[in-house]
Amino acid sequence: MDAELIRAAKANDAARTSELIAAGADVNAKDSLQDSAFLYAGAEGFNEVLQLTLAAGADVASTNRYGGTALIPASEHGHTETVRILLGAGVPVNHVNNLGWTALQEAILLNNGGPRQQDVVRQLLAAGADPGIRDPQGRTALENAVRLGYTRIAEIIREESRPGS
Template identity: 80%
Template sequence: MAAFLAGCQASPGQPERLDSPPSTVNVTPATPTATPSAVAPPALPPGAQAELDQRLIRAAKANDAGAVAELIRAGGNVNAKDAIQDSAFLYAGAEGFNEVLQLTLAAGADVRSTNRFGGTALIPASEHGHVDTVRILIAAGVPVNHVNNLGWTAMQEAILLNDGGPRQQDVVRLLLEAGADPGIRDPQGRTALENAERLGFSGIAAMIRGG
């Protein structure tokens, strides 16, 4: 990372206790994907902050967790968006980049933020069948019944935009367990159950009926 970041690193850890022999001190080196430091870095001029934020988004889109951690430590804003309204948090959630996602959540990601389609990170994660990502986002508090600009919830996208296979069934199960409402209708007036039945996704339909 450029010298630009060198002055923004977190301060060294606590000094060694004087009553402890040096040989008994275990030093664990920091890893690139460690949780970002809670110590706030110095404020940057607006132009430098904007550049740092865009670097962070690019690193997230490259699924480079080490760079993401370093840029967050330098003051990168995980909620800042690029020209197509992606933030590091939203993109990591949508694409199932779970290590990057966890870093953004630890750095204060806004779990209610929305993308250019008016959807939360949970909606594309559900569509793509990223089961572990869906679990992470639900635990983080992303609203399960949010409706995007297309008129779809996470459950509707999990059904309408995939194949109804095992991963989609796991996603629907997680959403139901989290309190997702299968009765929310899409723009055509269909519920999640009606769409599952119409598309022949019997496993999902049975799960919703029993939910």
């Protein structure tokens, strides 16, 4: 039943996910790729499935095969509403994955710096993301934003990092 739940989550099938949770499937069970229904729904922005897993007691600090929480790929992909849900659920905002990146770093390094990424960066900073955490190359989020030419994200980090912000 747990494997079926993960398949339902990966298919973004909220009705089947709900049925399986009601039948006792474990939202924290993982498949061979180390994905749980919760982790996959968060990573892919499947918000209805995500909400179901959270309501059923998903472990918000659980990690995927990269050692990252659901917040990290959600931030990378620019899933703004998913990021809002995950932050509200208490997913650790400054968790560092096996690559040495936080959600803030991935939001900058692995996307295009556009409006959705800017929204994600704002949300992460408002939730307490530490822009001073360095990546494995020793660069901060601000340094990466500047290096990649993401002027607006660099401005957001500077604005949010000011005392009293």
